[in-house]
Amino acid sequence: MHRCLMSFFIGIMMLGLFSCGDGEVAYTPKPRSYPKVDLPERSYQSFKESYCDFTFQYPSFAKVEQDLKFFEGKPKHACWFDIVYPSLNGRIHCSYIELNANKNDTFEKMITDAHKMAKEHIVKAEYIDEYPIRKNNNVSGMVFEIDGPAASPFQFYLTDSVTHFLRGSVYINSRAEPDSLKPIVDYIKVDAAYLLSTFKWKK
DSSP states (O other): OHHHHHHHHHHHHHHHHBOTTTOOBOOOOOOOOOOOOOOOOOOEEEEOOTTSSEEEEEETTOEEEEOOOBTTBOOSSSOEEEEEETTTTEEEEEEEEETTSSTTOOHHHHHHHHHHHHHGGGGTOSEEEEEEEEOSSSOEEEEEEEESSOSOSEEEEEEOSSSEEEEEEEEEOOOSOHHHHHHHHHHHHHHHHHHHHHOEEOO
16 A cells, blocks of 8 residues: 555656656746845935044944954954944954055055955855946945855945045955855845945035
């Protein structure tokens, strides 16, 4: 009896696999899907921290955390901070350098370092796209969009070429596959782009 039931179920499965009459396998590929993530509704607020010489708009549900330590020492400037996304386990890390404050912090070196740090991801990334930023309020820079299993899929820098240099990097604190993280990465990229579009130096 048991053997007859098994034969019956196998027969039903085979009928489902083959189309009628021609014997070809009837296969329909599944569309790519992503895990459901509850993304917050967008609204923005002004970044006006006293330890930074610029302002921009960032998400109302995010929080700003100033970096007070850098390995065993202190950051080069008080204006090092993270825009933290508590519900998405992500952040935008920002580090500010005052150009020519010492001989190692020249405009040329900061540009070179920014490109070098972005291209360190090329070993694992599928490609890196670069987009120049040019604004009318003495702000210029570059965006690096990195596709593939990179630690930071979106990076940028902004500068006035004389005094200010700000570098930013998006990080997701998860070991999940890039496809699984894509909805979160894409969501934070939009916020990063809005940061860039609303960015202004205070002086």
